[in-house]
Amino acid sequence: xxxxxxxxxxxxxxxxxxxxxxxxxxxxxxxxxxxxxxxxxxxxxxxxxxxxxxxxxxxxxxxxxxxxxxxxxxxxxxxxxxxxxxxxxxxxxxxxxxxxxxxxxxxxxxxx
Amino acid sequence: xxxxxxxxxxxxxxxxxxxxxxxxxxxxxxxxxxxxxxxxxxxxxxxxxxxxxxxxxxxxxxxxxxxxxxxxxxxxxxxxxxxxxxxxxxxxxxxxxxxxxxxxxxxxxxxxxx
Numbered sequence: 001x002x003x004x005x006x007x008x009x010x011x012x013x014x015x016x017x018x019x020x021x022x023x024x025x026x027x028x029x030x031x032x033x034x035x036x037x038x039x040x041x042x043x044x045x046x047x048x049x050x051x052x053x054x055x056x057x058x059x060x061x062x063x064x065x066x067x068x069x070x071x072x073x074x075x076x077x078x079x080x081x082x083x084x085x086x087x088x089x090x091x092x093x094x095x096x097x098x099x100x101x102x103x104x105x106x107x108x109x110x111x112x
Numbered sequence: 113x114x115x116x117x118x119x120x121x122x123x124x125x126x127x128x129x130x131x132x133x134x135x136x137x138x139x140x141x142x143x144x145x146x147x148x149x150x151x152x153x154x155x156x157x158x159x160x161x162x163x164x165x166x167x168x169x170x171x172x173x174x175x176x177x178x179x180x181x182x183x184x185x186x187x188x189x190x191x192x193x194x195x196x197x198x199x200x201x202x203x204x205x206x207x208x209x210x211x212x213x214x215x216x217x218x219x220x221x222x223x224x225x226x
Contacts, residue, residue: 004154032211032212036215041219043116043217043219043220044203044217046214046215046216049212049213049214093211098145098167098168098210099160099168099170100147100157100211102147102154102155103154104154105154
């Protein structure tokens with residue numbers, strides 16, 4: 001069973017601050033890493049799916065990097081806005097199988 | 113934009129009763145999933161479904177659970193005899209071609225077992 005961990009659990013930042021959080025996952029038997037954004041009372045929404053070591057993906061002010069050798073991914077938000085307030089989930093997919101294992105999430109709150 | 117829809121949004125049931133949670137995945141998607149989140153815990157995989165059969169299931173998905181795609185559009189999760197510990201938010205999701213793509217999640221069914 002995979003153990004996917006995210007840190008910090010929660011984060012309060014001011015509008016305009018840039019921030020980042022971490023997802024760590026077992027590096028052996030790795031196939032893909034997913035990032036999701038989950039706003040309260042809505043459904044989780046996919047941000048990125050990453051597979052290759054060194055992968056960097058960007059969507060607007062949000063970007064992510066992947067290190068499969070050491071088993072971590074960073075999510076960066078540049079110039080945080082109140083609408084970025086959400087829980088950010090990462091999930092690891094092992095090689096063979098289709099069971100995504102989720103981390104506990106990082107809850108981001110951006111104060112205006 | 114196409115979306116995954118789930119009904120009901122809330123379901124309250126008595127312990128030992130059967131419940132059916134319903135989902136309509138995105139129409140051209142091939143893979144379907146059920147996940148759940150018990151309050152305060154991580155989101156957990158239950159089962160994946162492809163080509164009208166279960167492709168993978170977790171330890172949680174025991175004989176009390178079953179899934180069905182009865183009519184080519186609905187995807188249901190049945191819990192035969194609910195227990196208190198089945199109380200959770202249940203999410204349906206689908207992906208277009210494979211698990212290696214992003215999942216599209218429904219907004220969930222909050223199941224409360226009393």
